[in-house]
Amino acid sequence: MFSTPFLDIPALASATGTVQLPGSKSISNRVLLLAALAGGTTTVHDLLDSDDTRVMIDALRALGCGVERLSADSLRIEGLDGTLKQPTADLFLGNAGTAMRPLTAALALLGGDFELSGVPRMHERPIGDLVDALTQLGCRIDYLGNPGFPPLRIHPSDIATLSLDAPIRVRGDVSSQFLTALLLALPLAAGASGKAVVIDVVGELISKPYIEITLNLLARFGIAVQRDGWERFTIHAGCRYRSPGEIHVEADASSASYFIALGALAAGAPGQALRIEGVGAGSIQGDIRFVEAARQMGARVDSGANWLQVSRDAWPLRAIDLDANHIPDAAMTLAVMALFADGPSTLRNIASWRVKETDRIDAMAHELRKLGATVETSPDSICVHPLAPAGWRAAAIHTYDDHRIAMCFSLAAFNPAGLPVRILDPKCVAKTFPDYFETLFSVVEAPHIPVICIDGPTASGKGTLAVEVAHELGYHYLDSGSLYRVTGMAMRRQGLTPEPAHEAQIAALAEGLPLQFVKGRVLLDGEDVSDLIRTEAAGMDASRVSTLPAVRRALLALQKRFRQLPGLVADGRDMGTVIFPDAPLKVFLTASAAQRAERRHKQLISKGISTTLDSLRADLEARDARDSSRSVAPLLPAQDARRLDNSALSIEQSIDQVLNWWQDTQPFKPA
Ligand SMILES: Nc1ncnc2c1ncn2[C@@H]1O[C@H](COP(=O)(O)OP(=O)(O)O)[C@@H](O)[C@H]1O
Numbered sequence: 001m002f003s004t005p006f007l008d009i010p011a012l013a014s015a016t017g018t019v020q021l022p023g024s025k026s027i028s029n030r031v032l033l034l035a036a037l038a039g040g041t042t043t044v045h046d047l048l049d050s051d052d053t054r055v056m057i058d059a060l061r062a063l064g065c066g067v068e069r070l071s072a073d074s075l076r077i078e079g080l081d082g083t084l085k086q087p088t089a090d091l092f093l094g095n096a097g098t099a100m101r102p103l104t105a106a107l108a109l110l111g112g113d114f115e116l117s118g119v120p121r122m123h124e125r126p127i128g129d130l131v132d133a134l135t136q137l138g139c140r141i142d143y144l145g146n147p148g149f150p151p152l153r154i155h156p157s158d159i160a161t162l163s164l165d166a167p168i169r170v171r172g173d174v175s176s177q178f179l180t181a182l183l184l185a186l187p188l189a190a191g192a193s194g195k196a197v198v199i200d201v202v203g204e205l206i207s208k209p210y211i212e213i214t215l216n217l218l219a220r221f222g223i224a225v226q227r228d229g230w231e232r233f234t235i236h237a238g239c240r241y242r243s244p245g246e247i248h249v250e251a252d253a254s255s256a257s258y259f260i261a262l263g264a265l266a267a268g269a270p271g272q273a274l275r276i277e278g279v280g281a282g283s284i285q286g287d288i289r290f291v292e293a294a295r296q297m298g299a300r301v302d303s304g305a306n307w308l309q310v311s312r313d314a315w316p317l318r319a320i321d322l323d324a325n326h327i328p329d330a331a332m333t334l335a336v337m338a339l340f341a342d343g344p345s346t347l348r349n350i351a352s353w354r355v356k357e358t359d360r361i362d363a364m365a366h367e368l369r370k371l372g373a374t375v376e377t378s379p380d381s382i383c384v385h386p387l388a389p390a391g392w393r394a395a396a397i398h399t400y401d402d403h404r405i406a407m408c409f410s411l412a413a414f415n416p417a418g419l420p421v422r423i424l425d426p427k428c429v430a431k432t433f434p435d436y437f438e439t440l441f442s443v444v445e446a447p448h449i450p451v452i453c454i455d456g457p458t459a460s461g462k463g464t465l466a467v468e469v470a471h472e473l474g475y476h477y478l479d480s481g482s483l484y485r486v487t488g489m490a491m492r493r494q495g496l497t498p499e500p501a502h503e504a505q506i507a508a509l510a511e512g513l514p515l516q517f518v519k520g521r522v523l524l525d526g527e528d529v530s531d532l533i534r535t536e537a538a539g540m541d542a543s544r545v546s547t548l549p550a551v552r553r554a555l556l557a558l559q560k561r562f563r564q565l566p567g568l569v570a571d572g573r574d575m576g577t578v579i580f581p582d583a584p585l586k587v588f589l590t591a592s593a594a595q596r597a598e599r600r601h602k603q604l605i606s607k608g609i610s611t612t613l614d615s616l617r618a619d620l621e622a623r624d625a626r627d628s629s630r631s632v633a634p635l636l637p638a639q640d641a642r643r644l645d646n647s648a649l650s651i652e653q654s655i656d657q658v659l660n661w662w663q664d665t666q667p668f669k670p671a
Pocket residue numbers: 457458459460461462463464465599600602603646649650651654
């Protein structure tokens with residue numbers, strides 16, 4: 001996951017390969033609650049691991065439910081079977097509507113004393129219609145803040161005294177989650193009372209496909225619900241949740257929408273499609289119908305029961321005018337696709353966008369306008385005009401702590417103007433798809449992946465600076481010196497010396513180095529050699545092997561392979577002159593020899609390596625001389641390099657300077 005303040009996505013061109021999507025949020029949280037309400041043990045496979053599922057799991061644990069993690073995406077749940085082990089708890093539910101609403105209903109019926117709260121935005125998301133429905137039954141719920149909104153206090157009630165004779169009325173036109181919450185929880189009442197429970201929906205029910213997911217999963221847990229149109233739902237008398245034992249969660253169809261759009265936008269080679277695994281034509285999720293909308297706009301989509309394959313067909317995309325009530329979440333993706341269409345596209349009947357993680361109609365309009373688009377909105381619709389190539393602007397997209405805004409705006413990186421897109425607070429995707437950007441980067445290609453080169457003499461602070469700059473930007477890091485150091489070590493282990501006579505053998509070793517970089521450690525054939533290669537002797541060997549032209553050639557391709565999305569910071573001697581001559585920012589870092597010797601001295605002493613200042617200074621000057629005078633790739637500033645003498649600068653000042661220079665090369669205005 002990218003936890004950086006922003007993530008710059010360079011202009012993207014094509015997409016191919018396969019993505020495996022994480023589990024559906026809607027299914028995961030429903031299954032978790034049903035497994036907790038049921039008797040017996042349920043093993044849940046392919047569960048989504050995200051913020052919203054984590055708050056649900058934490059809440060269930062707080063209620064005394066046994067939850068055992070079997071792997072990153074599977075859990076074993078020991079159901080409560082109608083009896084709370086912890087009848088009092090304060091539950092923090094983040095911004096997860098799929099936890100807040102159903103838990104409110106379930107806890108109101110289970111009897112106990114609970115406080116339910118969330119992040120500030122959760123306290124602005126309505127819940128009054130659900131509380132009203134539960135109050136009709138005889139449940140006791142207080143608002144602790146604004147009436148109609150969380151936080152809530154739930155008081156104990158006796159399920160035997162609930163008034164179940166008249167139908168329970170609930171509004172369906174604000175959020176379908178109110179009805180889902182009642183459907184998931186009221187089997188408790190129907191079971192305990194031996195009476196059928198009838199729910200009547202008041203107003204036009206929105207987001208019906210989410211109700212279908214609820215009914216489908218209830219059936220998997222042994223609860224049959226009779227549905228009369230979309231107005232009346234009857235839960236049978238005496239019903240009981242029964243664990244299915246094992247249950248698999250489908251991949252998230254809403255998350256699939258970004259990759260379906262990607263396939264439609266990316267100019268892949270003929271016959272090359274993007275494959276999406278884990279969700280397909282057999283999905284029970286309503287958002288799978290995004291496929292129809294994408295086809296309407298010109299995507300070519302083939303499908304099997306649990307896979308999709310997508311490629312670009314019509315180009316530009318065809319404008320669309322769609323009642324998107326059935327796919328409210330995935331429809332946000334259409335609003336970004338609309339930028340690439342042949343006319344204005346309108347999405348209608350999406351008033352629910354206004355009460356989601358943020359007011360999504362206003363937020364989408366505001367951010368689309370930043371890209372240069374003309375956008376019109378109404379209380380329940382949005383109309384997006386396409387952008388001509390010259391109309392695109394580079395924008396820093398504000399994401400409103402809304403995962404879907406972050407994900408759908410990443411698609412703007414396919415703009416024909418070749419502009420990057422800046423996504424602010426990219427970690428908001430953790431709500432449903434923590435590895436979204438990594439997954440995106442694994443299937444797209446960018447014509448120009450940015451590189452920041454930091455070259456300079458030994459101990460000038462290149463590594464320190466490069467690691468921090470990479471960290472701030474979420475970029476990869478190449479410590480090119482370590483490649484020479486490892487080559488030197490491999491050479492010694494083969495009984496060779498850094499002489500021209502052994503050049504071909506050392507180059508052959510360098511070519512096939514079984515090298516891995518894992519979490520900042522350097523592994524040679526699986527052995528962690530990070531510390532071994534840091535000694536001054538290893539540095540001296542590195543300096544010597546690096547003068548051999550065949551060794552330098554052998555390491556060329558390996559170094560270039562580090563240039564991966566979203567970008568790279570490379571530190572060394574010839575990053576800017578030889579390896580990445582087209583890098584948009586090259587820094588030549590220097591400090592006085594005395595300063596550098598002192599820094600290295602301190603560094604080695606702190607690692608417990610004993611040495612003297614004089615010998616270090618002599619070593620360092622010898623290395624400087626060899627690096628600068630060798631015939632191949634000598635240590636020289638690139639012509640377009642910016643020089644930074646950090647003798648009098650702190651590490652932080654150097655980092656700020658380089659980040660400011662980087663910002664100057666970018667088309668974004670500071671956020
Ligand atoms: N601007 C700076 N001011 C003071 N010390 C620094 C500065 N930059 C780096 N250092 C310190 O100097 C030492 C050598 O830095 P390093 O990044 O290993 O250099 P290089 O990669 O150029 O050989 C480290 O201990 C580091 O903390």
